[in-house]
Every structure is written in C-alpha cells, then in structure tokens.
Amino acid sequence: MxxxxxxxxxxxxxxxxxxxxxxxxxxxxxxxxxxxxxxxxxxxxxxxxxxxxxCDAKRPIDARIIRELLWQIIELENERISEIDVSAWGIPAVDIAGCIQSLKDADYLAFSQEGVGLQITKKGLALIGRGQNDKAINETPTALKWTADAVGIIAGSAINQIIQR
Missing domain, CATH: 1.10.10 (Arc Repressor Mutant, subunit A)
Known part of the structure; x- marks a missing residue:
C-alpha cells in the first residue's frame, strides 16, 4: 500500500x-x-x-513567457546570446520549438521576407513595449495640443494685461 x-x-x-x-x-x-x-x-x-x-504537465505560455521569448529572439538575432533558454521558467529546451510555433500561430512572429528567419510582428513589438501605433511619428498628441492652446491663451491674456497698463 x-x-x-x-x-x-x-x-x-x-x-x-x-x-x-x-x-x-x-x-x-x-x-x-x-x-x-x-x-x-x-x-x-x-x-x-x-x-x-x-508531474509531466507543461507550463502554459502566458504574457510573461511570450515577452521573455520575444526578447531572447531579439538577443539571439543581435548575437548577444547563442541560444534561447527559458528553462528558468520551467520550459525545457525540447519545448522551445513548440513555443516558437505558438508565437507564430498567435501572430507575435512571422517569417522574414527572405523566408529564412523570424521577425517580430507589430503585435509582438507592442507586447514588449517597442511597438508604435499607426499614427505618424511626428503627429502631436491631442492632449499636448490642448495644453499648448490653454497655455497660449493664458500667456496672451497676461501679455495683453501688461501692455494695456
């Protein structure tokens, strides 16, 4: 027993x-x-x-793992590391290919235009805080425009008060 x-x-x-x-x-x-x-x-x-x-259950891939994998892919492409290692997160090396495939299926990764390597998509870049929204980079945010307008009105009013005295 x-x-x-x-x-x-x-x-x-x-x-x-x-x-x-x-x-x-x-x-x-x-x-x-x-x-x-x-x-x-x-x-x-x-x-x-x-x-x-x-005991043989696999750890689900959550946002933290996805971010870690994306960062390690960037590090690998920049030759700062030699291999992807998420064993500290409970994912053995034999499961990394499946994780990468899951990221591809979820549109975090795509094949590069040459079809050789992987590139991180806009969705992946947004998750790691590197994405840009669809607006032009040089466009001023609306809140900043409102603030500038308000400051301009107040400054203009103060200058008029000084001039009229």
Whole structure:
C-alpha cells in the first residue's frame, strides 16, 4: 500500500510545487487550472480542495513567457546570446520549438521576407513595449495640443494685461 501511495505522490504535484518549478505564482497556477490550461489537472473533492497536477504537465505560455521569448529572439538575432533558454521558467529546451510555433500561430512572429528567419510582428513589438501605433511619428498628441492652446491663451491674456497698463 505504501508503494502505491508513493507512486501517486511521484506522479502528481500541487500548485505550490508547480509554481516553484515553473517560476510562477501559485495563484497563477491555480488560475491556469481553473481555466483548464493545464492538461490533466484535477481539483480534489475533499479538504483541502487543492489542485493536483501531473508531474509531466507543461507550463502554459502566458504574457510573461511570450515577452521573455520575444526578447531572447531579439538577443539571439543581435548575437548577444547563442541560444534561447527559458528553462528558468520551467520550459525545457525540447519545448522551445513548440513555443516558437505558438508565437507564430498567435501572430507575435512571422517569417522574414527572405523566408529564412523570424521577425517580430507589430503585435509582438507592442507586447514588449517597442511597438508604435499607426499614427505618424511626428503627429502631436491631442492632449499636448490642448495644453499648448490653454497655455497660449493664458500667456496672451497676461501679455495683453501688461501692455494695456
């Protein structure tokens, strides 16, 4: 009986254990379980009502992982790193190709025009804070225009008061 219990314990993990393995918060792991993003995760039906997750479950790709992968792709293209490594996030090297494919499928990456490498799309650049909106770069923001108009009116009024004295 003890062996069977030990086998169950070796094949299952709690949210806290997975959070530590995946460099995530245990609340995030619980949320992923609730959203059915972790294959095989089940909630216990008796106290303490915790999530039990298979040891071989894969970490869902969230915005933090996507940002990390995009930055590492930039670093790789600029030859600052020699390979993409997200093992600190609980993603083994064998799963990186699948992650890259997921980013391509979600329109964060696209093939370059030469068809050889990958390039980060506008959606990907926006996620890492490098995107530009569709407006022209030289266009002045509306709020800044309003502020400049208000300051101009006040300054003009002050100058008129000084001149009339």
């Amino acid at each position: 003890a062996k069977s219990y030990k086998l169950v314990e070796e094949t299952k993990r709690t949210t806290a254990e997975c959070a530590e393995k995946w460099n995530a918060d245990k609340r995030d792991v619980s949320a992923w379980c609730r959203a059915d993003l972790i294959s095989g995760a089940v909630k216990e039906t008796s106290f303490p009502f915790r999530w039990i997750i298979p």
